[in-house]
Amino acid sequence: MRIGFVGLGNMGQAMAMNLVRAGHQIAAYNRTASRAESLASMGATVAASPAEAASAKEVVITMLADDAAVESLVFGPRGVIEGLPQHSLHISMSTISPSTSQRLAAEHKERVQEYVAAPVFGRPEAAAQAKLFIVAAGSQDAISTAKPVFEVLGQRTFVVDERPEQANYIKLFGNFMITCALESLGEVFAVARKADINPSTVFEVLSGTLFNAPVYHTYGPRILEENFSPAGFRMPLGLKDIRLGLQAAEHLNAPMPFANIVHDRFLTAIANGCEDLDWSAIALGPAEDAGLPRTRIGSGSKTAA
Amino acid sequence: MRIGFVGLGNMGQAMAMNLVRAGHQIAAYNRTASRAESLASMGATVAASPAEAASAKEVVITMLADDAAVESLVFGPRGVIEGLPQHSLHISMSTISPSTSQRLAAEHKERVQEYVAAPVFGRPEAAAQAKLFIVAAGSQDAISTAKPVFEVLGQRTFVVDERPEQANYIKLFGNFMITCALESLGEVFAVARKADINPSTVFEVLSGTLFNAPVYHTYGPRILEENFSPAGFRMPLGLKDIRLGLQAAEHLNAPMPFANIVHDRFLTAIANGCEDLDWSAIALGPAEDAGLPRTRIGSGSKTAA
Amino acid sequence: MRIGFVGLGNMGQAMAMNLVRAGHQIAAYNRTASRAESLASMGATVAASPAEAASAKEVVITMLADDAAVESLVFGPRGVIEGLPQHSLHISMSTISPSTSQRLAAEHKERVQEYVAAPVFGRPEAAAQAKLFIVAAGSQDAISTAKPVFEVLGQRTFVVDERPEQANYIKLFGNFMITCALESLGEVFAVARKADINPSTVFEVLSGTLFNAPVYHTYGPRILEENFSPAGFRMPLGLKDIRLGLQAAEHLNAPMPFANIVHDRFLTAIANGCEDLDWSAIALGPAEDAGLPRTRIGSGSKTAA
């Protein structure tokens, strides 16, 4: 397939490479053009604008940092929406707000373009290994068109609804639940350390029993090792997703007290110099409240388990 | 082995039955004696007091509701500690505070008795199927004595430390983390319902990906079906465990903001007539805050998914 | 002075009347024109648009519900900014966000118009009695021009800074602190009732000693009597102000845990049918969590103290 790919961050680059390897013709666009070089060396075309990336393609994929980037690169001058042919499909795979997704749906419809929201679960490593989980929503026809793309990029696709924004909600829910797992581990590890219990023993028991799930296996060891740099997903991105979730919940008059707490962990971390760490570093918040020293922050090197 | 068993609640009865079936000689004690009848019909002896249950036994197991029950039936008149022979072993398997566990360790030591703390993860169904997870701490010798008991009762035993109270801490951590899973699911389901998203779809995606762990599979469907009665673990017991965790954390000067929130969910539920429901009903708290109706509370019968 | 007055809600109408009574020439505008009738009968002119209200005036005052209303009636078609002469002054007296205030400052400057932010503390009764507290910020010249207006409307004016948005921040701080007083009284009254202590006695002691301040005297009796209807300040307006405060704080990476809690009280109240009550009804949140019955909600009549 001829595919435009807009957004070559940690996630996007890995995903675009998999599409090239799978034999698709990729035209890639990134604001910082140098990020496209390795992709070009693999045979991808480099586009001069999002419109050019989308032009004459069957599918264009966006994998961008936030709603503002989508607004700018889709709706802005020389944006995706200008270049995409009628009946072609835009797959928005980044984590954006349900309301921006609704706007995308409406504007594409007006231009007789197709739209699928398909945010993903998985960190850059999972993207590189084509092990993403994809949550997709859109019309049946549009989903059918997107299927071959999903098969290349992910290990499993959940088709959840015809209304695209539902996929975006579910992605926000998932990210919120990840932060809840981080905070709960963080509180437990802090108390354990103060009670002179090895937090690794605690984690072994918990993750070997009721909490035997990828979210704990992925993040537990990172927290125990204070291994937050380089970041797979930076603090401000985590904050953004919790904010989008809270805004959606407020709009629906639904309080989310756990979300408030993790939201404030992000603010505290960013206000105290941890902006560039992986978002899982919020799990150190409880340790700091409890007066426990950080052992590895800022070192960047991985010294021990 | 000759084993005394003190405490025949939902959990204790199932466990004692498994020990009888495995060929052990059981002398059982329960405050409400009628709870011992089915056990007696299987061949167990009924003891007239905790002391009698412990008397002339190699091992006595306590499986009691809370610290107060332990204080009363272990240290009170005709209590376990009076009857247990020197060098015999007390295995405390209920969820009690680390400080009560420390007191048990000290008092048994003074009387040349052995002591192991071995709280369990698992609901009554798991107890009946001998699928409990056991977290054990105590001296190596005492743990060796306890091993055959653990093999009958559980699917896996984690030996965590020589200090008994460490097992009690870990049990409290685990129960706290379960309540965090409940609250996070509850918040997500409430927002989903208000956004006209099927919460079962949300759960399918989450539990099929990052949150593929027993804690979510056990409780997710219960919450979705509002299936909280009869209770496997009643509200006041959940409250007790969170309180014990918070008290231990306070003593160590470690704040636990998530624990505060779930603690208050229990108070709110109990204050509003839900005392007899399963503790997982705290997950309806976010729905009530959001003005969503309960559909099944109080029905008791299970009508649909 | 020739003064345009835009926004004749509970507050604005009372303020505009005081200006008429003080001898100023008032041209009033309100979206729902009927709200201007009693003012017209007192001698004010009724303007057909915000631009007309501002046209040929020395001062135009806006007293509007929220940022959106300001955007629309100031910057929209036939808006204030179109009609206001060069060198004339816009006094924005409603509670708006610091960022909207900054935009107002910038746009007025571009058009060689003056701008003062002057939000007020005080409920409609205080507005009627010219007992408002005014928090003003702007250039010294602009403040001088505004002085005679402030003298008519308020009992005291605090000039806080040359940067207009600082007054808006302080107003948001004040409203936040009011909600903290409401919540803290609410928690205390709920526990008192459950302990069989007369909450009126509690209030008498507290408000007669350390808490002898207008905020407690204004709201304590309302809460004790559950006298929330008709509303002096409706729930959605209270929610809006807390949201503006939280947004400003988030932008500055400053967590506000108390603000989160009162924010969620508003969501819970609105989600549960209390949208039209006075914002002080959030103080019943703790009582409801504690399972205490509401006694007067919805009655509207005042039956007892």
Place this chain on the structure above:
Amino acid sequence: MRIGFVGLGNMGQAMAMNLVRAGHQIAAYNRTASRAESLASMGATVAASPAEAASAKEVVITMLADDAAVESLVFGPRGVIEGLPQHSLHISMSTISPSTSQRLAAEHKERVQEYVAAPVFGRPEAAAQAKLFIVAAGSQDAISTAKPVFEVLGQRTFVVDERPEQANYIKLFGNFMITCALESLGEVFAVARKADINPSTVFEVLSGTLFNAPVYHTYGPRILEENFSPAGFRMPLGLKDIRLGLQAAEHLNAPMPFANIVHDRFLTAIANGCEDLDWSAIALGPAEDAGLPRTRIGSGSKTAA
């Protein structure tokens, strides 16, 4: 009157001195006997035990750090209850739990002794100036006996109920509300500083309008000056009072979310080296979360406002 006085901390010493100055015959007891020296130099007798202090007195006053001290010095060997004559009166003026107060009432009654709970509002300065607010509860006769004492020690006495523990509840409520004022000021000052607004200006506006009450005037300047040492009321005492309030509320199934937050501020402060500061230093918590530097902590000297 012949009065025994047990407990010569910051508060007790100032109060006992006022009683001596008013002409009463005081027998004083303190665990650290040296604290009684200045009192002795004014003419008071030094008792060798609480029982001796109470012996042959019309009234004995206790002003002790916490429930444990009351238990030990009232009920312990050579305790108050042993020495106090029949029909004489025990006035418990420290902040203790309602349940300990109930126990005192019951035990005194059994010994035909009188009992009044009369906790006070006011810091050591207020105690020295006889400006305390006294909240008293007990039988009318007992209150009558206590009146002359109250007149010496305080500026105003509130007689709230015949059940002594009600006074203790109200004292806990008051201390909780003080901490709410501290936290709300702390949050506001932190956001103000980050928005480049002078927090003193904010305080001037708020305390000059709706928040014109002693609690704000007492604590606002302390927080602005970060003047927390020497402590009038140390962190662990503040924590104790919030804990007592939360325990009472839990027992009544009444959640107190604000109390949870201030409770955790105390834990965080104590865990991070601020144990010896005045309890009002919890108001720096929001500043620290927001990444703002402390300016004066540890300096001890008071430089300026």
